[in-house]
Amino acid sequence: MSPQVGRGFNRDKWNDVEQYCRQLTKSYANVYVCTGPLFLPRREEDGKLYVKYQVIGQNHVSVPTHFYKVVVCESSTGELDLESFLLPNVEIDDSVPIASFHVPLETIERASGLLIFDKLSQKKFKKINGQKVGWF
Numbered sequence: 001m002s003p004q005v006g007r008g009f010n011r012d013k014w015n016d017v018e019q020y021c022r023q024l025t026k027s028y029a030n031v032y033v034c035t036g037p038l039f040l041p042r043r044e045e046d047g048k049l050y051v052k053y054q055v056i057g058q059n060h061v062s063v064p065t066h067f068y069k070v071v072v073c074e075s076s077t078g079e080l081d082l083e084s085f086l087l088p089n090v091e092i093d094d095s096v097p098i099a100s101f102h103v104p105l106e107t108i109e110r111a112s113g114l115l116i117f118d119k120l121s122q123k124k125f126k127k128i129n130g131q132k133v134g135w136f
Helices: 006-010 015-023 105-112
Strands: 030-038 041-043 049-051 066-074 079-089 126-128
Touching: 006 015, 015 030, 015 066, 015 079, 030 105, 066 105, 079 105
Parallel strands: 079 126
Antiparallel strands: 030 066, 041 049, 066 079
């Protein structure tokens, strides 16, 4: 569990991403999801990058600056699609489409220090973030 901004994020835009993932289960034979928190740097007034985040409660629980979700969808014929999302843990306007939060998988892997679905060859993906790849 990680603290999330309620209105505009958890109850809204992040929920939109989660609902989207649930909808994918109606179109694909298998849907695999990896999700988590991130603590990303931002540029401060002095021009330098700093990792800065809020802590809450008596136990000083860290509040992530961002959350990611990586989704691999497998069709009944074995074709794979991948989508990776990176959202800031802030209030996000309802009019912002979830596709605007697509990022390359490598961005999330670099930020998290994780290799996500690394046993799947990139060559196997028919689509990445909604865009056709390869010779399909």
